[in-house]
Amino acid sequence: MGGLRWYLAKVEAVAVRVVLLGVAVTGVVAQFVKPVGDALQDKVFLGGALLSLIAYVLYDAVKGLVGAGERPQARVRINSRELGPYIREAFRAREVSVRFIGYTGETLFNEVYHRLEALLESPRRTRKVTICILVPDFSVEMAVPSAVGTDGEPVDDRQFRERVARSCRDYEQQLLGLEEQFAEDRRVEARFEYRSFRGIPRDKVCILNGDVVLHGLYDVTTRQRHPELRREFYDPKGFDTNLHIRTRQEGTEEAVETVDHWVKHFDGMWRLAAATSTRRGSS
Known part of the structure; x- marks a missing residue:
């Protein structure tokens, strides 16, 4: 559907340009080719033609600016900090x-929270929002996140795992608070949920409306020192993760198959994942 809208917009833009340019060219020709001028019998047509030519140039410029401001540019890779236009x-x-799928969901949370608040104020055409977030199960021993040992080996640290888990719960609670507001407002159906999987935070995957997939790999060897804990930890930095982009709008069979693969992969992990404590009683 998105591809069809894009195609119709392109046809419309070309049609407008052809009409404006046609009027401009006809007016100019009328001034120098007497039979055409006599046929039109309008001595002020040149002014209208010039105005049409100016309108053509301005239309082209405005379309370019609007398109650039509203839509993310076609790219094959972005940094996680550039996720905003795709969410918008x-x-x-x-x-x-x-x-x-991610480490804590912080990157996604920072991008969607204010958009959800705006949706509460003015839903416009949106009638349903579903956000499903998969993060590692921090209740078990892990190689990442972990403390850095004497020889660089990962040493499980329950205190640090619990700290990361609290961050996840905080983001989830804020989203659930918005979900309650949507339920009271009743204009938009909203469902937000965190679930956990057994494993380290390796993949960072964001699938938008089943049409766009952004996928990257965390650098699991990233070390960060937390002074208050007086230790160095293996603690991936999501904001620095590069994301490769695939979309159905690419129009190739390979692109569609890649998107379908990631959607199927996520849905399978979601079904197998245990609901976190917040949802476990209702899932």
């Missing part, structure tokens, strides 16, 4: 779906 584009849909 996804929130134009009538039904918004965000599937995310």
